[in-house]
Amino acid sequence: MTVINRQENISVAIYIRVSTLHQIDKDSLPMQRQDLLSYAKLMLNTENCVIFEDAGYSGKNTARPRFQDMMSQIRAGNFTHLLVWKIDRISRNLLDFATMYNELKDLGIVFISKNEQFDTSTAMGEAMLKIILVFAELERNMTSERVTATMISRANNGLWNGGRVPYGYNYDPETHEFSFNEAEKQIVVLIHDMYEQERSLVRVARELNEGFYRTRAGNLWSPVSLLIILRNIFYCGDYRYNVLKEGNRKKVKNEQEWVLVEDHHPCIISKEQKARITEILDSNSKICRQRNIYNSPKHNHVFASILYCGICGKPLGSTPGNITRDGWNYSKYNCPTKRKSSTLCTNKGTSDPIVGEFVFNYILNMLNAQLDFLNINSPKELERRLLIGDTFSYIECIEKNGLHDLFNVLSSKEISGAIFGKGINIQTKKVKVESDMTKLRNEKKKTQRALDRLRNLYLYSDDSMHEAEYIMRRNQLTELMDDINEQIGFLNTDTWQQSVSDEEFIQCASEFIIAQKLSNRKYIHYKKLATSVDTGVLKQFVLSIIDSITIINGNISSIVFKNGLCHEFIFKQQKK
Numbered sequence: 001m002t003v004i005n006r007q008e009n010i011s012v013a014i015y016i017r018v019s020t021l022h023q024i025d026k027d028s029l030p031m032q033r034q035d036l037l038s039y040a041k042l043m044l045n046t047e048n049c050v051i052f053e054d055a056g057y058s059g060k061n062t063a064r065p066r067f068q069d070m071m072s073q074i075r076a077g078n079f080t081h082l083l084v085w086k087i088d089r090i091s092r093n094l095l096d097f098a099t100m101y102n103e104l105k106d107l108g109i110v111f112i113s114k115n116e117q118f119d120t121s122t123a124m125g126e127a128m129l130k131i132i133l134v135f136a137e138l139e140r141n142m143t144s145e146r147v148t149a150t151m152i153s154r155a156n157n158g159l160w161n162g163g164r165v166p167y168g169y170n171y172d173p174e175t176h177e178f179s180f181n182e183a184e185k186q187i188v189v190l191i192h193d194m195y196e197q198e199r200s201l202v203r204v205a206r207e208l209n210e211g212f213y214r215t216r217a218g219n220l221w222s223p224v225s226l227l228i229i230l231r232n233i234f235y236c237g238d239y240r241y242n243v244l245k246e247g248n249r250k251k252v253k254n255e256q257e258w259v260l261v262e263d264h265h266p267c268i269i270s271k272e273q274k275a276r277i278t279e280i281l282d283s284n285s286k287i288c289r290q291r292n293i294y295n296s297p298k299h300n301h302v303f304a305s306i307l308y309c310g311i312c313g314k315p316l317g318s319t320p321g322n323i324t325r326d327g328w329n330y331s332k333y334n335c336p337t338k339r340k341s342s343t344l345c346t347n348k349g350t351s352d353p354i355v356g357e358f359v360f361n362y363i364l365n366m367l368n369a370q371l372d373f374l375n376i377n378s379p380k381e382l383e384r385r386l387l388i389g390d391t392f393s394y395i396e397c398i399e400k401n402g403l404h405d406l407f408n409v410l411s412s413k414e415i416s417g418a419i420f421g422k423g424i425n426i427q428t429k430k431v432k433v434e435s436d437m438t439k440l441r442n443e444k445k446k447t448q449r450a451l452d453r454l455r456n457l458y459l460y461s462d463d464s465m466h467e468a469e470y471i472m473r474r475n476q477l478t479e480l481m482d483d484i485n486e487q488i489g490f491l492n493t494d495t496w497q498q499s500v501s502d503e504e505f506i507q508c509a510s511e512f513i514i515a516q517k518l519s520n521r522k523y524i525h526y527k528k529l530a531t532s533v534d535t536g537v538l539k540q541f542v543l544s545i546i547d548s549i550t551i552i553n554g555n556i557s558s559i560v561f562k563n564g565l566c567h568e569f570i571f572k573q574q575k576k
Contacts, residue, residue, distance in 0.1 A: 010046040013070050013079040017054045017089045029053060032085045039114050040083060050079070050449075071100075074109060078445065081110045101129060155241035155259040166234045167216055168268055178265040187213055188268050191229055192277060199280055201226050202339060209341035220340045230281060236274050237267030300535035301331040302542055303355050303549065309335040310552035311347040321351060328531050333551070348554035355549065356526035357391050358556050359542065364524055365389070370410060379407040389523055392569075394555060399568035406565060444484045451477050 119125035168188040201223035241259040301318035316333040334349035369385040
């Protein structure tokens with residue numbers, strides 16, 4: 001890979017490929033290189049180019065090292081243009097080219113073929129490429145039809161079309177026959193018998209996991225993995241194919257399109273038992289829909305994706321709770337590990353009333369403490385202000401580091417009367433920090449590329465450097481990389497110090513509370529708030545403020561805010 005001096009605005013990735021040693025010997029690579037560099041300079045008015053070369057690689061596909069390296073850098077946003085000598089330098093396979101071009105288009109990258117005058121920044125160039133893509137799409141569809149017809153024909157003849165072999169079976173590709181995996185077969189029988197007795201996927205999964213039964217991959221059983229087995233007629237000895245629609249594996253085709261081969265292989269479960277189990281599954285599914293247990297598109301789980309189990313660390317799953325008499329449809333949150341096995345995780349679940357009451361009153365207390373900060377003389381007093389209210393009665397104290405961080409930040413700021421944003425302005429410094437950060441990240445990318453080039457030169461070049469020279473240059477670049485990382489760390493710290501304050505975090509909360517006419521309250525009843533404000537608005541607000549919340553025994557044990565501030569709460573029962 002050769003690097004040319006860079007300019008701003010336009011950055012060009014130049015890709016060069018020759019397929020044979022004869023072409024290399026005939027100086028095809030140097031010719032392409034010079035031709036494309038001249039084109040970039042004259043037509044694009046830039047010398048900001050990086051050349052990627054693949055010598056001796058065929059164009060039948062895109063599995064080439066420099067090409068893949070180039071695409072990775074394009075995806076990382078390092079280039080605005082991709083310039084090639086001819087389209088077939090990318091690939092002689094139209095489908096591969098079409099795939100690459102669609103990705104470039106999504107990324108906003110201009111594609112240029114110098115000799116064929118395809119420049120996607122022009123209307124004519126775009127039109128010519130679209131013609132190519134039309135034929136590529138036609139080829140793709142015709143290929144798909146041929147493959148589908150072949151697969152259906154194989155299925156009709158009782159041949160296995162590949163894919164994951166169902167749990168409980170082994171498959172011999174030479175004889176095209178299925179046989180029992182005896183260890184897995186016993187578990188399949190157990191799953192069916194247990195479900196017919198328990199009539200609950202959750203209970204069966206929990207019992208299996210607590211009995212140390214595992215999936216083929218060694219994972220815990222989940223209700224979903226059990227459902228797949230219980231619904232699969234393969235265990236009755238029948239082979240069914242072409243059931244689900246291509247592109248949408250959740251939709252089922254018309255039954256007339258199915259391929260069904262009865263008594264295709266040895267059965268594990270009788271058809272009579274499978275019929276009984278199917279009836280139970282259908283009945284339970286109907287009950288779930290009637291109770292609205294399954295998530296509906298209209299239901300917003302306000303705290304979904306930010307709640308984590310304080311014991312096993314897993315993200316908590318969310319489900320709608322029972323609708324209250326006054327119509328409130330709140331959410332429940334539970335640990336998926338606990339759901340699978342109560343011995344692997346003993347954590348209790350939580351709900352919107354618990355989490356919401358805590359979060360919004362804590363934000364309100366932070367706001368009120370900030371408003372009256374001139375009368376707060378110590379972290380201990382700040383802690384007392386933050387823990388006002390019965391919601392926080394189970395908390396002994398706030399971990400001192402997070403508490404002191406907030407106190408120090410608030411102490412270092414001038415608090416003006418314009419408390420809700422306009423009186424405090426950190427925008428100028430913030431812009432400068434972001435600008436410096438961008439420059440450092442660009443320097444880091446350049447340094448990393450230099451390290452890569454040095455390594456390739458030492459390992460693969462015919463005129464390889466001595467080991468001592470390589471080590472010396474590598475150490476220099478490594479030291480430079482360390483310096484850049486250190487500066488980035490300092491800027492991150494500076495950004496954190498600016499954003500941890502009330503300006504960006506508390507201000508956002510203030511605006512929300514004012515909009516809801518809650519700023520004059522000493523306590524927020526979350527249920528009243530949630531039933532008067534759209535849950536989508538609440539969710540958006542929560543996600544803009546909070547990065548993560550940890551739950552232990554149903555209660556909040558820590559909150560990490562988007563600005564980096566972390567408050568850990570010490571429970572009274574934890575105090576010794």
